[in-house]
Amino acid sequence: MDENLLPSFGVLLVDDELPWLRSLSMTLEGPGGLTNLHQCEDSRKVMAFLAQHDIGLVLLDLTMPHMSGEELLEKIVTEYPHIRVIILSGMNQLETAVNCMRLGAFDYFVKTVEEERLVDGVRRAIRMTELELENRAIKQRFLADQLDSPEAFAGIVTKNAAMRARFQYLEAVAPSTQPILITGESGVGKELVARAIHRLSNKSGSLVSVNVAGLDDNVFADTLFGHVRGAFTGAESVRKGMVETAANGTLFLDEIGDLNPASQVKLLRLLQDGEYYPLGSDQAKQMSARIVVATHADLEAKMSEGSFRKDLYYRLIAHHVHLPPLRERKDDLPLLLDYFLAQAADKLDKKTPTPPKELAVLLSTYHFPGNIRELEAMVYDAVSLHNSKTLSMQSFLERIGPRDPIVSEPAFNANNPFGVLDDLPTLQQANRLLVEEAMQRSAGNQSIAARLLGISQPALSKRIKQERS
Numbered sequence: 367m368d369e370n371l372l373p374s375f376g377v378l379l380v381d382d383e384l385p386w387l388r389s390l391s392m393t394l395e396g397p398g399g400l401t402n403l404h405q406c407e408d409s410r411k412v413m414a415f416l417a418q419h420d421i422g423l424v425l426l427d428l429t430m431p432h433m434s435g436e437e438l439l440e441k442i443v444t445e446y447p448h449i450r451v452i453i454l455s456g457m458n459q460l461e462t463a464v465n466c467m468r469l470g471a472f473d474y475f476v477k478t479v480e481e482e483r484l485v486d487g488v489r490r491a492i493r494m495t496e497l498e499l500e501n502r503a504i505k506q507r508f509l510a511d512q513l514d515s516p517e518a519f520a521g522i523v524t525k526n527a528a529m530r531a532r533f534q535y536l537e538a539v540a541p542s543t544q545p546i547l548i549t550g551e552s553g554v555g556k557e558l559v560a561r562a563i564h565r566l567s568n569k570s571g572s573l574v575s576v577n578v579a580g581l582d583d584n585v586f587a588d589t590l591f592g593h594v595r596g597a598f599t600g601a602e603s604v605r606k607g608m609v610e611t612a613a614n615g616t617l618f619l620d621e622i623g624d625l626n627p628a629s630q631v632k633l634l635r636l637l638q639d640g641e642y643y644p645l646g647s648d649q650a651k652q653m654s655a656r657i658v659v660a661t662h663a664d665l666e667a668k669m670s671e672g673s674f675r676k677d678l679y680y681r682l683i684a685h686h687v688h689l690p691p692l693r694e695r696k697d698d699l700p701l702l703l704d705y706f707l708a709q710a711a712d713k714l715d716k717k718t719p720t721p722p723k724e725l726a727v728l729l730s731t732y733h734f735p736g737n738i739r740e741l742e743a744m745v746y747d748a749v750s751l752h753n754s755k756t757l758s759m760q761s762f763l764e765r766i767g768p769r770d771p772i773v774s775e776p777a778f779n780a781n782n783p784f785g786v787l788d789d790l791p792t793l794q795q796a797n798r799l800l801v802e803e804a805m806q807r808s809a810g811n812q813s814i815a816a817r818l819l820g821i822s823q824p825a826l827s828k829r830i831k832q833e834r835s
Contacts, residue, residue, distance in 0.1 A: 371402035372654070373492050374541040375422030375499075378404045380412055380438070381454070382430045386477070390425065390454075398485045399640040399652050400492075409433040416446055422495040425488070428455040428462065436466060443470035448498070450491045496542050500685075503538035513537065518565040522558050523705045526695040532687050533562075539685045540566035545637060547622075547682045548660040550689030553739030556660040557620065559689065563658055564616040571615025571655065574608050579621035583628040588645055590632075597646025609642055612655035622682070623663030623674065634678045692734040692741065700726045702738065706745035707757070714750055719757040727809045728759065731818055732766050766817075798833055801826070 377400060381387050387405045394400045404419065406412055409430045415421075424442060428435035439451055450472040455462065463474040472494075473487050506512065512534065519533050536559070539546065546563060548556045557575065564573040576589060592607030608617060619625075625633065636642050637657065641650040659682055668674035692698070703726060711718040734740055748761040784790055791799070800819060804826075808814035816826040 372400055372543055373402055373422065373496065374543075375420050375495065376402050376404050377423045377425065377488070377492070378406060378412070378415065378419075378421050379425045380406045380409060380430075380435075381427035382407055382409070383427075386427075393481055393485065394488060396652070397481060397639075397641070398488060399654070400488070409435075409438050412438055413441055413445065416442070416449065421446075421449055422499075423488070423491050424449055424451045426451055426453055428453055428466075436462075436469065439466060439469050439471055448495075450495055452487060452491055493544070496544065500539050500542060504535060507534040507538055515566055518562045521561060522555060523701050524695065524698050525701060526690075526698050528690055529695060529698075532559075532689070535687060536563055537566060542685060543656065544684035545657040545659060545682050546685040546687065548658065548687055548689065549665075550660075550662065551691050551737055552662045553737030554689040554691055555738055556662075556689060557618070559687065560616070560618040560620075560658045560660060563656075564618075567616060567656055569615045569656065571613050572611065573616045573618060574612035574655070575618040575620060576608050577620045578629070579624040581626075581629065583626060583632075586625070586629040587632055590636075591642045591644050593645035594647045597644070601646065607642075607644060609636070609653050609655055610651065614654050615656070617655040617657055619657070619659045621661060621663075622659040623661035623665055623668060625674075627673070627675070630675045630678050634675065634681060637678075637681045692737045696730050699729050699741075702741055703729065703745065706742050707749065709742075710746045710749035713746075716749060716752065719749060719752045720755060721757045722759055724809075724811050724814065725757070725759055725762065727811055728762060728766070728814050731807055731814055797829065801829055801833070805830075 377394070379387055379390055379394075381390070384407060387407065391403055391405065394403060404415070404421070406415055410432050412424075412433075416424075426435045426438060426442075430438075435453060435455075439453065442449055442451055447470075451470070453463070453466045453471045453474045454477055455474070456477050458476045466474050472491050475484050475487060507514075508531070511530075513530065514537055516533075518537075522529070524530075536546075540563060548559050550556055560575070561573060578586060581589065588605070588607070590607050590609050592605045592610060593601050595601060595604055619633075636653060640653050642653060643650055665674055665679055669676050669679055703721060707721060708718050710716075729741070736743070744762055744765050747765070748757055751761055752758065784796075801815070804815035804818045805812075807818060812826055812830075813823045816823040819826065
């Protein structure tokens with residue numbers, strides 16, 4: 367199967383008039399942007415065709431010799447209930463339309479209807495079918511804990527269950543033609559996920575990445591859509607835009623939350639119409655790239671303040687994956703530590719150092735506001751200073767500081783944890799509980815526990831001895 371066909375399932379056009387079939391195909395291929403189209407002139411051959419091909423949508427003429435559209439509609443709905451059927455009629459007959467809808471038709475159009483309305487109806491039917499297929503695939507993967515293409519995620523180092531669930535979701539929605547929105551804090555690996563989505567799509571085209579933060583409207587339009595010769599002063603030759611460069615591939619727009627309002631309108635039109643105009647041209651071009659966008663910003667908050675369009679947001683969030691911060695997937699720290707140690711050693715042409723056992727424990731007590739990117743920088747810095755067999759923890763200690771302020775100074779200061787207690791613990795009891803929790807979080811390492819408590823290691827050791835005596 368050609369992975370560049372859109373949609374992923376076939377669309378069958380049934381009509382006994384060959385000129386109308388050709389005209390309808392041109393409409394759906396041009397303004398509609400659909401390529402996975404099939405034609406059938408004989409209504410008697412439709413059921414056999416459906417049995418042999420992966421068809422998700424049928425556009426069915428109502429008046430045909432041998433077998434009428436209504437009769438064929440009943441057969442399709444009975445034998446292939448998952449296939450959506452759109453009825454096309456040469457006449458506007460209300461009673462017939464109502465009867466077809468009762469029989470199970472998805473929609474009903476008169477052949478003389480405006481081209482745009484028909485294309486919108488076909489796109490709506492395709493979208494509904496894609497959603498059903500995606501929901502079925504997601505359910506199957508989660509119930510079976512199934513991951514069909516782990517190689518697509520090879521660049522993402524993790525054993526975290528929440529990340530695996532996200533991989534299963536992405537596998538399920540990969541065949542869709544709809545945009546995917548990736549959210550998460552800076553440094554969590556959004557671009558790596560975009561690459562995985564591109565691999566999963568099996569498209570023949572390239573992955574093209576554009577950081578749209580800070581681009582003014584003219585630069586954004588020229589970057590995405592390109593220009594023709596003479597479009598503006600200095601445009602001495604034709605320039606292909608990134609949408610065209612990513613043809614039959616993936617266009618990844620990073621930092622979409624920082625896109626200026628005028629450019630948001632242009633992106634919305636691209637997503638709605640599936641076509642664009644290079645600057646200086648009056649000839650539309652069809653988009654064949656999958657759109658993937660990413661942001662660290664809170665788009666809902668931006669919508670509330672009026673800096674991000676609601677209609678664009680709801681276009682982009684057709685599929686959404688939120689990546690957890692590193693502090694919520696600390697079970698990945700040992701894996702990531704080993705991975706970055708080997709990577710840094712290779713880049714610096716050094717032998718991979720052996721990390722002390724307590725390093726992973728120390729890192730697990732840190733909040734990592736910069737996420738995986740911050741850990742990578744920490745490891746690279748430590749390896750660059752390394753000159754013995756065992757890796758020194760000194761550079762990590764200096765970067766982390768005496769305490770992680772976010773961990774040790776919670777944002778909910780007003781909600782004193784003792785305020786909900788009827789009876790306060792004694793100071794001795796509170797001290798003991800704090801020491802026990804710090805020792806548990808540090809896996810028994812007194813130096814790390816002392817850092818969490820904001821005291822020296824000898825002071826902590828003295829307290830522990832006093833409790834035991």
